[in-house]
Structures are given as C-alpha cells and as structure tokens.
Amino acid sequence: MTFDLLNPVQLSSALLPDLLLVAGAILLMLMAAWRPDSDARQRTVGFASIGLLVLTMGLVVWMAVSGLTASDKGVIAVDGFRWMVDLVVLLGAIGTIALAIEHNVRDGIVQAESHVLVLFATSGMMILAGARDLMVVFLGIEIMSVAVYVLAGLNRRSARSAEASLKYFLLGAFATGFLLYGIALVYGATGQTQIVEIGNAIRRFDLTNDPMLLVGIGLMLIGMGFKVAAAPFHMWAPDVYDGSPTPISAFMAATVKAAAFATFMRIWYEAFYNMFSGWAPSVWWLAVVTMVVGNVVALSQKNIKRMLAYSSIVHSGYLLVAVTAASALASTAFTFYVVAYTLATFGAFAVVASMQQLGETDARISDYEGLWHVRPWLATAMAVYLLALLGFPVFGGVGFFAKWYLIQAALAAPAGLTILAVILVLTSVISAGYYLQVVRVMFMKPRPEGAPEPLPVGSLTRAVLAVTVVLILGLGLFPSRLVEMTQMNAFPRYPFSPALQMGQPQFRR
Amino acid sequence: MSNEFVPLFYGFNFYLFGLIAIASALLFVTRKSPVAAAMWLVNVMFCLAALYVMLDAQFIGAIQVIVYAGAIMVVFLFVVMLLNLGHAGAVSDLRGNAGRLAAGFVGLAMLAEVMVLARTKFPDAMTLKAVHGLGPVDGTAGVIGPIAGPLFNEYLLAFELTSMLLLTAIVGAVVIGKKRNPDAR
Helix, strand or coil: CEECCCCHHHHHHHCHHHHHHHHHHHHHHHHHHHCCCCHHHHHHHHHHHHHHHHHHHHHHHHHHHCCCEECCCCCECCCHHHHHHHHHHHHHHHHHHHHHHHHHHHHCCCCCHHHHHHHHHHHHHHHHHHECEHHHHHHHHHHHHHHHHHHHCCCCCCHHHHHHHHHHHHHHHHHHHHHHHHHHHHHHHHCCCEHHHHHHHHHHCCCCCCHHHHHHHHHHHHHHHHHCCCCCCCCHHHHHHHHCCHHHHHHHHHHHHHHHHHHHHHHHHHHCHHHHHHHHHHHHHHHHHHHHHHHHHHCCCCEHHHHHHHHHHHHHHHHHHHHHHCCHHHHHHHHHHHHHHHHHHHHHHHHHHHHCCCCCCCCEHHHHCCHHHHCHHHHHHHHHHHHHHHCCCCCCCHHHHHHHHHHHHHHHCCCCCHHHHHHHHHHHHHHHHHHHHHHHHHHHCCCCCCCCCCCCCCHHHHHHHHHHHHHHHHHHHCHHHHHHHHHHCCCCCCCCHHHHHCCCCCCCC | CCCCHHHHHHHHHHHHHHHHHHHHHHHHHHCCCHHHHHHHHHHHHHHHHHHHHHCCCHHHHHHHHHHHHHHHHHHHHHHHHHCCCCCCCCCCCCCHHHHHHHHHHHHHHHHHHHHHHHHCCCCHHHCCCHHHCCCCCCCCCCCCHHHHHHHHCCCHHHHHHHHHHHHHHHHHHHHHHCCCCCCCC
C-alpha cells in the first residue's frame, strides 16, 4: 500500500509506531507522577516502558514486512531505512531502560520520570529516522536533545553529572543555532523545507554554485557535526559521556548518534545529492580529522568511559566515510555499521555500568585488571565488544564485516575514495592500541591485592549482555542475513543517480 | 495621499523601526543590569512587531507583542528577580527624582488615555468586526485564517511535534527541579 501523506488519516497511519510510543509515553508519564518517587516505583515504570517499547518494535517489524511505501510529497518517509533505524533505536532504548532499572540505585536516581524521558527521546529519534522535512528534522532533534540534556544531569548528587548536563545543554543549544540558521538559508535558497523538494529545486534551478545554499549546507554540516560528535566539534563528548549516569552514556553514545547520523545521511543523500562537489571535500576532511584525532587522543585515556567516548568519536569518523562515499553500496554499509556499532558500544557501556561500585563515578581502566579471574563471563563479553569495535575477524563478530563493507563502499565509490579507505585502515590499526590494552589488562594481569569485588551483575544487565553478545557473534557468523536486510533497506532510489553516473558531480581535492 | 508618498512613508517607517531595533539590541547586550537588558529586549520585540505589521502580518505582530514582549519577558524578569541578579541599588538605570517623575507622568498619561478611549464613541467604520478577529474585514478568512490553515493542514505534524517538544521540556524541568525526597530509596 502507498500512503498519500497529504491525507491526515493516511499520515497518521504512516506514523502509527511513533503515535503508539508517544501515547504510551504520556500515559507512563502520568503513571510516574501519580505516586511519590521510590525504587519500587521506578522499577514498575521501567518495566512498563520496556513493554511499550517491545510493542512499538513489533509494530515497526509488522509495518516493515508489509511492504508499505509513501508518496514523495510528504513530511515523513516510509521506507526500509526508516524501519531499520527505528529498530536500532528501539533496541537501544530497551537496553538503556533495562540497565537503568538496575543501576539507578547505584547512581542515586529515584525519579521514575527518567524512564519516561528515555521514551520521549526515543520518539524524537524515531521521528528523525523518517523525517523528510527540515522542520520535522529540527523538531525531532530537539525532542531527542532536550530529553537527553535532562537525562545527563539525572544524578543530582554528582557535580560531574550536573557539569555534563549543563555542558551538553549549552553546546547543544549552540549547535542547534548553527543547524537552524543553515536550515533557514537552505530554505531561502530553494524555497522548500521538504527534503525531496529541496533536491528537486537544486536540480531545476541549477543551484550547484549558489553561495547562499553553500553557506546553508556548511552551517547545517557544523550543526550535524556537533550532534554526531565529529572532530573538531567533539569537545563535549568525553566530559558528557563521563559525567552522565552510565546507562545514559550508553544511550547517548549508541542510539542518539545512530539517529542523528540517520537524518544526516538522509538529508545529504536525498536533498544535497547534486551538491556533491560542494560538500564532499568538507565531509572528507571532517572524516579524516575525526578518525585521526579520536584515535590518537583515545590512546592516552585512563578512564574507560572517556576512552569509550573517544571511541564513539572515532566511529563517527568511520560513518562519515560512508556519507562521503555517496552510493547505494555506502548506504547499505552505513546501516550495517550502525547496527554493529550500536550493539558493541551498548554492550561495552553495559559492562562499565555493572563494574561500577555503589555511588562511584570514576571508572578507571585499572579497575579491570585481572577481571578474568573474578568475573570470567563479564571479561569475555567485554572482550567481544572491544574486538567488535576494533573490527577484529571472527571474535569481533559483526564488527569485522561492518568495517569490511565500509572499506568496500569507500573503494567502490564513484568519486574514488582510496586515500580515505587507507586512512580508515591505518587509524583502525592505531585503535588496536587502546582496545587491546583493555583486553590485555583483563586477561593477562593478576587481580591486584585488595581490589574490591565487583558487585553481582543483575539479571536485566545479564540479559542485555547476553543479547548483545549473541547478536554480535551470530550476525558475525551469518552476515549475509543482515546484508540482505540492509540491502533491501538501503534508500529505495536516489533522486538523481544518473547525474553521478554521467560524472557530473566531480570530487575536487 | 500621492503614490510617491506611500513608499516614502513606508521606507521611513522601515528604517525608523529597523534602526531602533538594532540600537536596542546593541544596548541589550551591553547593559550591566539584567533588568535593564531585559527591558531593551522588550523594545527590540516591539520594533519587530511594528515591522511585522508593516509586512501585513498583523496577527504575527500582535502575537509578537503578547507572547514575546509580554509573557516571555515577564518570565525572564521573574527569573532575574528570583535569582536576585538585579542588584537594583547598585546599577539601577532609574536614577534620581527626575526619572521617578517621568515614570509617574507616563503612567498617568496612559491611564488618562485608557479612560478617554473607554468613554469615546467611535464611528462604525473605525471599529474592527469581531467576527473576523483582528483582521481587516475585506477577505473571508481575515488575517488569522492564512496562518491557521497551513498550521493545521500542511504543518500539522510539525505543530504536534512542537507540543511534544514542549511537553518533554516541561517534564525535564520538573525532573531536574524536583526536591529530593530523603526517604525515597
């Protein structure tokens, strides 16, 4: 069935999973506010939230397999890309709430609304996954960000949490200003806010060298760079990920980034495709700087949350390679990479969360010395996540294939990105320095005398760890299943792919 | 009124309000006292409202005054006073008896204006038709219709998402501002 998005009823049907999530979140908000805060209360609301997310996920799967499409004229896309990103985001949200239910006590958080805010942020991300109008994109980013600003500062006893929240809020607002100004200039140049219509206007009026449009795209790129934490706009990420409660750090590093990247990808591919020669050099340099800076700085980190924060910056750089490649293959590689990255990052933060002691905020790498001797399963799971992030064959599971497809996409790109692929491989070698360091510390060092016994791992955290490890290794054994899905779910068509085949948008270097 | 006169008049008003807006914005960012800064921001909002009215967007102009110059600025001032950032004694922009006299005079003048207006009978042609809201009575939809139509049709999703965003912000503010319950554990 093809939705006519100008008809309000059909628009609502196209937004069914989003509406379900929002309605449920509002009900849960009332439920959370009904009784005084207590740990039992936050557990009840948390489990109800997980139930709601699972329901939404079921609806997304149902809509994905029933082969729905929508007219181009509309503010929301109905395609496989949207459903795939929705699934990643929902999976991340379920994991976040599962971790938060058990770790809120350790972080001194009793507000049941914390889970509701995760639901609100998730609804913003789901909007972002399908948004085809810059106004909707902006609102989706804001719904997501406003909820996450608050989530970062949930731990009211910790000054670092407050610092993280304020820093994230101020820099996020600053980035939003860039994004909004960029959107205004793009609207000024094309007279359109709908993404597909912007692409059409660029082609029809030949705006490839229009200065206002170029400045607008540049400002939007800066805004997006902040949101996905690409260097040199990454300065907030380590402090914010470090100061926030660990389940929220996982949420930010994995799902928030995936959603921001999804809309970044959609805007750049569907609206600015014909401007390739205008934006490609900037994104190329952004990718290079992000990969090099992130990897080099990550080497010197002593705190594991900061190390993972720099690792997430590095992966932004890898994903920017997919954006630069601008091909159908690249969009497949992108979706595949987002799945692998989300699973591995989420798992790694879950291990960090379960290693934290009561009321402790500092998570040093030295705490992991000899972990194999006291918590063999936890150490093994952490090793799988780190190897997946590294892109190690076999033991890294799906991470290896993710990086493999990314390099393939870069090499096969119409613009020829051989140098970028080489930099990607070289920086990956550097990243072995800090990923394998943690593995070495866990397995090859003795447990220091007097090191505190890690707290027992709760059953929900265990479930999160088990699911992520099984998915990473399982998809690593059968990557073709996921490739089939992502291939089907790559952008259905490129608005103006013939232009690229004719060699019109040339990559200037 | 000659045809040449209208653009001249229009241009004069445009530059007048534009310059006042820019000057007020500069004063807004350079004032030391937050209260004075907020007041200059009110002035900017009024000038922008005037520019909107000149663009035939009377409704947006009225909303600008009511929402920005009115509601939001009151909240700003409220926060400033709540946090006691005003330090009224130290850097007050209202100094001496002359200022107080001027303020009292302006207040009395406005009160007199309201009382006179309340007693005056206007000819029918000068009054706005209530049916059409604030708009001039020529069209069927008035001034609000062209805004309301797209808002609830084309931009329905964006409109609803805005309410979502505000709800999220409210819940977030409550969660952050809520007093910790010491027994809750």
